[in-house]
Amino acid sequence: MSDCIFCKIIAGEIPAKKIYEDDEMLAFHDVRPQAPVHFLVIPKKHIKSIMDIESDDTALAGRLLSKAQELAKEQGCGEKGARFVINAKDHGGQTVDHLHIHVLGGRFLNWPPG
Ligand code: AMP
Numbered sequence: 001m002s003d004c005i006f007c008k009i010i011a012g013e014i015p016a017k018k019i020y021e022d023d024e025m026l027a028f029h030d031v032r033p034q035a036p037v038h039f040l041v042i043p044k045k046h047i048k049s050i051m052d053i054e055s056d057d058t059a060l061a062g063r064l065l066s067k068a069q070e071l072a073k074e075q076g077c078g079e080k081g082a083r084f085v086i087n088a089k090d091h092g093g094q095t096v097d098h099l100h101i102h103v104l105g106g107r108f109l110n111w112p113p114g
Contacts, residue, residue: 001046006098010044020071025064027071036106037075037082041068047099049088068101077105 001007009016009028016028019039030038041064047053053061065084072082082105087094 001098004046004096004098006042006096006100007046010042019075020067024060025067027067030102035104035109037072037077038102038104039071039075041071041101041103043099048097049092049094049099050086051088053099064099064101068103072103072105075103075105077103081105083109 005014008014010026016026016031018026018028020027020041024045025041025043027039027041030040043057043060043064045057045060047057050061068084072078072084082103085102085104086092086100087102
Protein backbone atom coordinates (compact mmCIF):
# COMPACT_ATOMS: atom_id res chain seq x y z
CA MET A 1 0.00 0.00 0.00
CA SER A 2 1.64 3.20 -1.15
CA ASP A 3 0.31 5.35 1.71
CA CYS A 4 1.09 2.85 4.50
CA ILE A 5 3.94 3.89 6.78
CA PHE A 6 4.83 0.28 7.65
CA CYS A 7 4.88 -0.70 3.95
CA LYS A 8 7.31 2.19 3.48
CA ILE A 9 9.52 0.79 6.25
CA ILE A 10 9.39 -2.63 4.54
CA ALA A 11 10.35 -1.02 1.24
CA GLY A 12 13.24 0.83 2.88
CA GLU A 13 11.70 4.20 2.02
CA ILE A 14 11.73 5.36 5.65
CA PRO A 15 14.21 4.22 8.29
CA ALA A 16 13.55 1.92 11.22
CA LYS A 17 15.69 0.25 13.86
CA LYS A 18 15.24 -3.30 12.61
CA ILE A 19 15.81 -6.23 14.90
CA TYR A 20 14.72 -9.05 12.59
CA GLU A 21 13.79 -9.55 8.96
CA ASP A 22 13.00 -12.47 6.68
CA ASP A 23 10.94 -13.02 3.51
CA GLU A 24 7.59 -12.63 5.21
CA MET A 25 8.04 -10.45 8.30
CA LEU A 26 9.92 -7.60 9.88
CA ALA A 27 10.50 -6.56 13.50
CA PHE A 28 11.68 -3.09 14.54
CA HIS A 29 11.78 -0.85 17.58
CA ASP A 30 8.74 1.37 18.14
CA VAL A 31 9.60 5.00 17.47
CA ARG A 32 7.73 6.08 20.64
CA PRO A 33 8.61 3.34 23.12
CA GLN A 34 6.21 2.87 26.04
CA ALA A 35 8.56 0.56 27.95
CA PRO A 36 12.31 -0.19 28.01
CA VAL A 37 11.59 -2.93 25.46
CA HIS A 38 9.02 -1.99 22.83
CA PHE A 39 9.16 -3.40 19.35
CA LEU A 40 6.70 -4.30 16.61
CA VAL A 41 6.42 -7.48 14.55
CA ILE A 42 4.68 -7.03 11.20
CA PRO A 43 3.94 -9.15 8.14
CA LYS A 44 5.38 -7.89 4.86
CA LYS A 45 2.01 -8.64 3.31
CA HIS A 46 -0.26 -5.63 3.82
CA ILE A 47 -3.01 -6.93 6.11
CA LYS A 48 -4.95 -4.00 7.57
CA SER A 49 -5.66 -5.44 11.01
CA ILE A 50 -6.25 -8.67 12.88
CA MET A 51 -9.90 -8.21 11.86
CA ASP A 52 -8.80 -8.63 8.24
CA ILE A 53 -6.87 -11.89 8.59
CA GLU A 54 -8.24 -14.49 6.17
CA SER A 55 -7.93 -18.28 6.25
CA ASP A 56 -4.85 -18.14 3.99
CA ASP A 57 -3.10 -15.95 6.57
CA THR A 58 -3.50 -18.12 9.65
CA ALA A 59 -0.14 -19.92 9.32
CA LEU A 60 1.60 -16.57 8.83
CA ALA A 61 -0.18 -15.21 11.91
CA GLY A 62 1.13 -18.14 13.92
CA ARG A 63 4.67 -17.54 12.72
CA LEU A 64 4.41 -13.83 13.63
CA LEU A 65 3.37 -14.78 17.15
CA SER A 66 6.13 -17.35 17.43
CA LYS A 67 8.74 -14.83 16.25
CA ALA A 68 7.40 -12.23 18.69
CA GLN A 69 7.95 -14.70 21.52
CA GLU A 70 11.46 -15.59 20.30
CA LEU A 71 12.47 -11.94 19.95
CA ALA A 72 10.98 -11.05 23.35
CA LYS A 73 13.31 -13.64 24.87
CA GLU A 74 16.25 -12.29 22.86
CA GLN A 75 15.47 -8.79 24.14
CA GLY A 76 15.72 -10.00 27.73
CA CYS A 77 12.06 -10.58 28.57
CA GLY A 78 12.21 -14.35 28.92
CA GLU A 79 12.40 -14.50 32.67
CA LYS A 80 10.10 -11.66 33.79
CA GLY A 81 7.76 -11.70 30.81
CA ALA A 82 6.30 -9.15 28.46
CA ARG A 83 3.04 -7.95 27.03
CA PHE A 84 1.98 -8.89 23.51
CA VAL A 85 -0.62 -6.46 22.16
CA ILE A 86 -2.57 -6.26 18.90
CA ASN A 87 -4.70 -3.14 18.64
CA ALA A 88 -7.50 -3.39 16.10
CA LYS A 89 -9.43 -0.60 14.40
CA ASP A 90 -10.89 2.48 16.12
CA HIS A 91 -12.05 1.07 19.45
CA GLY A 92 -8.88 -0.98 19.74
CA GLY A 93 -6.77 2.15 19.41
CA GLN A 94 -5.08 1.13 16.17
CA THR A 95 -3.30 4.11 14.60
CA VAL A 96 -1.36 2.37 11.82
CA ASP A 97 -3.56 0.27 9.53
CA HIS A 98 -1.04 -2.52 8.93
CA LEU A 99 -1.26 -5.54 11.24
CA HIS A 100 1.38 -5.39 13.99
CA ILE A 101 2.12 -7.11 17.27
CA HIS A 102 3.47 -4.81 19.97
CA VAL A 103 5.92 -6.46 22.37
CA LEU A 104 6.47 -4.45 25.56
CA GLY A 105 8.69 -5.41 28.45
CA GLY A 106 11.52 -4.43 30.74
CA ARG A 107 9.19 -3.05 33.42
CA PHE A 108 5.98 -4.03 35.22
CA LEU A 109 2.94 -3.15 33.09
CA ASN A 110 -0.34 -2.34 34.81
CA TRP A 111 -3.63 -3.97 33.87
CA PRO A 112 -6.17 -2.94 32.69
CA PRO A 113 -4.51 -0.45 30.32
CA GLY A 114 -7.40 2.07 30.58
P1 AMP B 1 -1.06 1.17 17.07
O1 AMP B 1 -1.52 2.38 17.83
O2 AMP B 1 -1.34 -0.12 17.74
O3 AMP B 1 -1.54 1.22 15.63
O4 AMP B 1 0.52 1.26 17.06
C1 AMP B 1 1.25 1.90 16.07
C2 AMP B 1 2.63 2.06 16.62
O5 AMP B 1 3.52 2.37 15.56
C3 AMP B 1 2.78 3.17 17.66
O6 AMP B 1 3.26 2.63 18.89
C4 AMP B 1 3.79 4.12 17.02
O7 AMP B 1 4.66 4.70 17.97
C5 AMP B 1 4.51 3.21 16.06
N1 AMP B 1 5.09 3.87 14.92
C6 AMP B 1 4.50 4.77 14.10
N2 AMP B 1 5.36 5.16 13.14
C7 AMP B 1 6.51 4.47 13.35
C8 AMP B 1 7.79 4.45 12.70
N3 AMP B 1 8.04 5.19 11.63
N4 AMP B 1 8.74 3.63 13.22
C9 AMP B 1 8.49 2.88 14.30
N5 AMP B 1 7.31 2.85 14.95
C10 AMP B 1 6.34 3.65 14.49
